[in-house]
Amino acid sequence: MNFEERDTYGMYKGQEDEGPGPRLMGADTLLGNDVYNEKEEDLGDIKEIMLDMTTGQVAYAVLSFGGFLGMGERLFAVPWDALTLDTVNKRFMLNVDKERLETAPGFDKDHWPDMADQSWRDQIESFYETRPPMEQSTTEQQSHRTH
Numbered sequence: 001m002n003f004e005e006r007d008t009y010g011m012y013k014g015q016e017d018e019g020p021g022p023r024l025m026g027a028d029t030l031l032g033n034d035v036y037n038e039k040e041e042d043l044g045d046i047k048e049i050m051l052d053m054t055t056g057q058v059a060y061a062v063l064s065f066g067g068f069l070g071m072g073e074r075l076f077a078v079p080w081d082a083l084t085l086d087t088v089n090k091r092f093m094l095n096v097d098k099e100r101l102e103t104a105p106g107f108d109k110d111h112w113p114d115m116a117d118q119s120w121r122d123q124i125e126s127f128y129e130t131r132p133p134m135e136q137s138t139t140e141q142q143s144h145r146t147h
Helices: 116-129 133-145
Strands: 035-036 042-052 057-063 074-079 085-086 092-093
Touching: 057 085, 074 116
Parallel strands: 035 092
Antiparallel strands: 035 042, 042 057, 057 074, 085 092
16 A cells, blocks of 8 residues: 555645645555565565654654564564655665565564664664764764864
8 A cells, every 4th residue: 555545634636736745744644655675676564653752753664574464574663764755656665685674673563672772773773874864964064074
């Protein structure tokens, strides 16, 4: 299911230049969206979107991968910055090979990690090669000061 199919309020229907999206999207319409990589491998779908309540920003999308009919599936917290929205195919793109995703830090639905724990966050950001915006801006500011 994609974001247009989950649009119960009609915010994406109508003329191309009106309404929200793709820059501003309803969170509920993104749940269940497929995630693919550039090799056209199906990596799973979005099960949840995690908000950082201290910053008001989206921190992670929880991706479901593997298993069958919910049995044996693993969940992965993917940094929001690692995903891009493919508006043509109405899905998310993640620049990770399927084989590499199988080795990603994951969890099951009964054992969620403490996503506020800095060491856990560091591990996730290292795996997906992302940094939070605050660290990026600090690094960029320091870089500008040295030039």
